[in-house]
Amino acid sequence: MKKLFILLTLPFLISNTSTSNYENEILWDTWGIPHIYADNDANLYKMMGWAQMHNHADLMLKLYGEARAKSSEYWGVDSKRDVLLHQLGLLEASEKTFESMEEEDKKIIASFVEGINAYAEKNANSIDEKYKAVLPVQSVDIIYHATRVMYMEFLINRNLRTVQQWSPGSNAWAVNGKKTASGNSMLLANPHLPWNDFWLFFEAHLITANNNLYGATLVGLPTLGIAFNENLGWTHTVNTLDNVDFYELSIKNDTYLIDGQYKKFEIDSMPILVKTDASLKKEMVIKKQSDFGMIVRESGDKAIAIRWPNMDGKLNAIGQWRAMGQASNLEEFKAAIDKNALPLFNVIYSDKNDNILYHFGGHVPEKNGDWEKWQGILPTSSSKDIWKGYYPASKLPSYINPDSGWIQNANDPPFTSTFPAKITPDQYASHIAPNSMYFRPQRSAKLIMDANNLTLDQFITLKHDTKSELALRIQDELKSLKQQTKDSLTLAALDVLTNWDASFDASSTGAVLFMNLIRNIGTGGYFEKPWSYKDPINSPDGFADNDKMLAAIQKTAKQQMDKIGSLTPSFGDIFRLKVGSYEYPGNGGPGQIGLFRTMHYVPGKNGKFYPYHGDSYVCATEFGKQVKAKALMSYGNATQKGNAHVGDQLQLFSEKKLRDVWYTRVEQEKHLERIEKLSEM
Template sequence: MKDSLFLVILIFLLSCSGKKPGYENEILWDTWGIPHIYADTDSSLYKMMGWAQMRNHGNLLLKLYGEARAKSAEYWETDPEKDILLHQTGVLDAADKVYTRMADTDKRVLASFVAGINAYAARYPEQLDARYRKVLPVRPLDVVYHTFRVMYLEFLIARNLRPAREWSAGSNAWAINGSKTASGNAMLLANPHLPWNDFWLFFEAQLIKEGNSLYGTTLVGLPTLGIAFNENLGWTHTVNTLDNVDYFEISIKGDSYLLDGNYQPMDIDSATVWTGSERLLVQKKRTAFGTIIEERGDKALAISWPNKDGVLDPISQWRAMGEADNLEEFQAALDRNALPLFNVLYSDREDNILYQFGGHVPKKNGDWGKWQELQTTSSSKELWDGLYPAAALPRYTNPSSGWIQNANDPPYTSTFPAAIRPSDYASHIAPNSMGFRPQRSAKLIMEASNLSLDEFIALKHDTKSELALRLMDDFEQLKTATRDSLTLAALQVLTDWDGSFDAGSTGAVLFHRLIGKLGVSGYFAEPWSPEKPLKSPDGLKDRRIVLEAISQVARDLVRQLGRLDPAFGDYFRLKAGAQEFPGNGGPNRLGLFRTVEYAAGEDGRYYSNAGETYVCAIEFGSTVTAKAILGYGNATQPNNPHVGDQLALMASKQLREVWYTREAQESNLERIEKEIEM
């Protein structure tokens, strides 16, 4: 009787507390250095998220927040250019406005996140470099500054500035429904491509609270997961082909600018940037055409970018996306349209798949081509007329094909038969084209059927160059156009090769050098056509030019390496931290779905520095199953064992199991941290 009474009392107490038996606010760190964070409130959840990011990326996180304050020159005596731009373009002003307007619930999330950051720094100051500790304490506003610095200055503004125009954003994504899978379950592939350093780095984590277990990744320094899945649904992003940064050359006279025939006063204020030796006064001059970033005589260059008024909050949208339980709730989160850019691809356990061309897309006067140029004007007709709502942008669900892909191509080539058409939208929203990597992506997924999750993953690891495959018949024909023995030998290497960029591939180095000389376009006789999206461009316009390039590259290769057919992995290497392996995968421009960018080293080899970062493949069945990898590891902090610890898996084209359940986490446990101890 007493035992029965005790059991009733225990059940009553547990129900009153709202906790399950054994439930605590804690972090279960697995053996890959991934935190699985259990919490009973959002405050505890995000406090532990801040703590976890500090454990794995403390120095980097503090550096990023110092830079986002526009104080990198003051703290570390660096070039003040980025500090000046953050003020001059109005990025920090917009962040201030967003934070002021944030809902109290979102402010509490930020406050909790920075409380965890500061608590870790107070507990383990010796783990942090002294030069970065000067950023402490971190404030909630710093998180918003960092978000806006990355999203607006780096993703949008910087890639449009002349010095950064060679920067190439990339990502792959697939969403397929049960018509393409063996199980009848929908699947999703998340595969972003970004540089392997600094503010581009991802942090992988799981956020678990009552009713929601969200697993995925975010950029270091952000509190919310940006690419993620829960038991019911998941989404990923790719950088999309939107144009929401424009430059205007305008006429000025003193502190006035010409608008519709009359000079109007600029809105002017200033900020101060400190360097190690002087104070710089940064003037912020605003016009209807945007903020002035350069003046020459009676002309000025003004830059226009979205959300300068600070109305749209990307942090709260990502949180709403992660808390959605079904397609309707997820679409409601997307309708906020608070993310400044990104395509969204989505799958769920109800067998729905979705594509959304997201972002702050301005309404403009004119077509896509016009707005790729500098606008020399004083007319108000060229001003943006607000932003399109999400519902007016390219979007669809459940195409008849059963699949959606995106590899940074425009929305109109995301499935075949096409679910949407360019004529359905204003021409300045997006161009209509399809590069070689998107073509490879579409061919791989459209031709597949009856896929298991492992087969889906194997398909993702395809290393063939679509550009090389397109040129193979031309290489064969070129053999009849030359008698030069070395050129013929080079052509034989190319035609014996299968187009793959694997470690042992013997034609990949030669082809890589050839395209480095020729470029990826300009020599095709037939241009890309929307009528033949997966078979164009094609044919050679001038065989002589290509033969000369092959001849020169062959001679250079023999002189430098002693042979025409070196193994790709001998000279192209995967490297992260102290880990190094023969490379596989290759540059985006060559049309590889497995994208890895390499930079030349001083030893004549090439080393990975961008491309494949986070890869996650998810199947939404009665229970969710996933495999993933973060190639460079989930940490950057010195002496952390997880710097580069996943690179061996990446080199062997493997993903690791995602330990989504408590049972799996406890079976692969490295440490437990309790919130009460933090």
Template sequence: MYKKLLLFVVPIFLGIDFPNIKPPTDEILWDKWGIPHIYASTDDNLYYMMGWAQMHNHGNLILKLYGEGRAKSSEYWSEDIGRDKLLHQLGVLNASQKAYALLPQKEKQVLISFAKGINTYAEQNPNELEEKYKVVLPVKPEDILQHTFRVFYLEFLINRNISKANKWTAGSNGWAIRGSKTTSGNSMLMANPHLNWDDFWLFFEAHLITETNDLYGTTLVGLPTIGIGFNKNLGWTHTVNTLDNVDLYELTLQNGQYQLDNEFHDFTIDSVQIIEKTGSEKKATTVLRKQSAFGMVYKEEGNKAIAIKWPNTDGKLNIIGQWLAMGESQSLEQFQEALAMNGLPLFNVIYSDKENNILYHFGGNAPKKNGDWGKWQNIVASTSSDDLWQGYYSSEEVPTYLNPESGWIQNANDPPYTSTFPAAIRPDDYPSHMAPNAMGFRPQRSALLIKDAMNLNLDQLIALKHDTKSEYFLRIKEDLRNINSMELDSLTKEALEILLSWNGAFEANSTGPVLFGMLAKELGSKGVFAEEWDLNDPLNTPRKLKDLSHVTSSLQIAAEKHQQIYGSLAVSYGDVYRLEVGNHSFAANGGAGSLGIFRTMNYSPKGNGQFFATHGETYVCATEFGKEVTAKALMSYGNATQAHSPHVGDQLELFSKKQLRKVLLQREDQLQNLEKREQLSQMQ
């Protein structure tokens, strides 16, 4: 994922002497890809310029997101009154305000400086911003934390449990490799998060240099601290983990109270008024916040109510502080101390360092509760205090392991027990509600790609990362040969021949992927295989098609649909699936993770049988921790969203070619690839 020089986290690390790092005067060197290399003499200046830089590339988006985080979308823009209400009703906004009040001064100052940089940019560059978003100005430090809570708690956690999000898809791949598997003997890291290609899901890439540290990485737009990154000594990436820390309860009501054990209790109730705007008309709407021991009330009907329990409603957990500490870490021990803060609400952590350590950690606020995994996947009808959370598991109690004998760690959103083989931990070692026990085709593909790879250099690691073959197809290809082609009509027979001659790769010039995608849809997701997945044979199961007659009829339907839409079965994948950002358009490669494709891409229809990429591969960074850290990276959609920026989609061609950029860690390289230079004095 990255190499030795920077770190994907937040800006600065104090108290560490790096005499070779002597940043010049405070300034930003903008390279030709729109990536800011920020040189700062103080933390305040660093975060101030980080705020300025994000506004330069994403000004309109940032103001929009902060307005939404305030729960004022309806008041400002006549939009999303439902989300405004939910942010109040479920206590997300209130929790962020509590969290800001509890922030240590160090983290609070980060937000203050970041907000100041945002506001100064807006004052000096009013013509770069849309008028409708200026209503959000001035940005307050609290806005940044409100946005953070909206993204992490409402979007990442709550919405995927109440099905409010639009096809929310968890994603990401990550690899950590020990020196025993590399030609140089150096450890390596591959970061590969998957999120939507728009809005609050977007990443921002930056390089942060002070007298005490040199960091490189990415963060979600609107956040000051880098969340995936590396420095001269270590680095990490995140994947969304199989963590269940949002639960829905069905409560029993009587006379406005809810039952807990053998008594009825009052809700804690308060209210807030929000402005609902329709056209030019405004009206005040009252939103009730009703809190029970089981969580915040989401809806009521008759003598029942649904309550939602989610972590950190008291604001005591510190997301900003943990990422700061992770970034400031210069050793494994310091990094583990940062993990022990348990401030992040979710995410696996995959780690590698210069001392040839690799680490897996099942991060997040994992609640202690009774019952197995299955119990908590549905609404729990309860009146018993036995079903209340009993705090969170500590970082030492969740699945974690260091330097497995395999020499590698992978995670592709699978549970912790399948992240290396031979397995370093087992499900029986942990409470049954901690995580499920399963492994889909994408994590299997991930493990199969890396487990037997030896003598890797960085470019070879990157080549493995760009694999587009479908593990699902490879698993059933031989079974397809058992279909009796003599019983098929000519179109279905042609379809079978196309699939049997295909190597399973979702490349732009391949003619099998579109047809196979249709076949997989017709087959359905359940009951396809005679042998289901088995932890004792995790990389070879499920296997053996259960019902060839069902497969044959599904293939016939898929072939007919394909022919009807495209007029031929011999259609190139890249003619149907496209990469489109700004004015850039290229043939796509990669496909759905559900098909077992490591290079994960999801698409939305654009009409005429075509699709365009909307989710999947976002930021990719491959790093080698040698004497000098080296790294290559790519931001699929570019590092900017401002309409007239040349960096909207400017990396998309490299993406289509499965190429990464050299990460410009050295000042000389930055100057040779310089687009613009800004002194701090010009930003004040």
């Protein structure tokens, strides 16, 4: 790997200085959210680095060490990930990204890093000793981390199937004045990610004379990725693009077949150090590159190559997010997304001029062939199968201000984001996106399309809907099954399921039985009528085999009686919310069964289940003469040991509430925990 010589903490003077009377300071509110006031961007991002370290110091240093591919050297763990980061070329791509960034972005990162290191120096006693090996943090570490999370975790690992217990998800709504009582547009940001590690969000407020930006970013990144200012706001959902592909190549003697000839691999090697009890052991990592991509497996005369986006490191996501946050109107925002530097994500947008926007963003490769061709490992030796470029933003599915007055996305393809459809599958090459709509996006669309004259509070109430679209879909079929069995246990179970309102609230007494039934039968494959784009929110429907369904219900009822002794336990007694020292009854459930209030649980002690993935950061915003917003960081805005804000918002989650966003200085001073001055950092 090429050595980088980086100035770590130079206090760059970034342009955009102002004559503002703002004092450089952080107003920490009583939820542990920093409202950062600065007279220029250099000071703003230095304090952003300091603030993140205050709430997440150990986590940040751990993540930067992992992203360097030095987990095995520092802590003697995760050597497989260290090897993969090298083999896939992620570190080299990060370095190219950093080198090619605009100077303004480099300076922002340098200021952010300056704040990180300043905090570590002045608060060394509060940092776990083992993570100090990562210090000092360098500017390129931020890009290593961004690349690791966005490319390796969001994209590559999903395709390598190395992550088993989660799928990236999100909900989003944008509505304009056609749907609201005030005539103002509204926006719902509702990402779903695991409640730990590199998936965690950090909520912050960045205020200069030129901007007043509020939102969240993934821990360890400097710029807000989901945010609003006084004029506009946006959120992201993980979209259905396919930009990681596998090729099966024919090989012999360190060469591979391409267009009828064998060509030599580009082969490089680099050492990694693995910490053992007594010493550091050196191991060599071999990296092989072909025109098709990086080699991840070899067996006999075959090899598997992986191709992932931005391998050349030319695209800068941090710069795009900064530009999106600086936009003050629709045209400026569209210019920002035209950069097309984010690797994935839909963009859903609202503004104070009553505009709403949907954009299918990301590095979407132009490919040879349809969607199905690229869903497995592609045996090939043809250079025609190597995608060499991406669709520009202007050629991706996108629209503004649909006639319906609403936009939704719940990780479904772009063609079901509003009805009547604004864009259709026949307008785009099929390898851009599939055509489908599962139960959660169906629930999402039904909730928002049927709503009118919405206030912000009503908008938030809709967001907290806990009904399962799948449970609602099969209510009639379950009722009809009562006439087809005389088994007492089966009839008792059917009574529970048909008298239940399909809600996953803490007090719901049918939700546990339904979840257990779905575990036994799955979310599809038993329907008589398949899903159809002609009827996207009412299909699939009907049971194909009533006898099989009755047998599954009987089996599920017996299992539940044997395990917990009841067909009607309260959902919140079994499914619990727990973060730090806080624990409350749970609500919400798996998105696969059509819950907009998404929460996935894993088994814990004493037969209880606890959250690991689901609603994380939530923000509902109304854009009028004065912006109004309510938000929640489900797990709290901190992870650092001893921080009072680990899990302190969990009770609101349990009660299905959001808290007020304190957007003005007056509000912040009424709810002030403390003030930190830049001069003291």
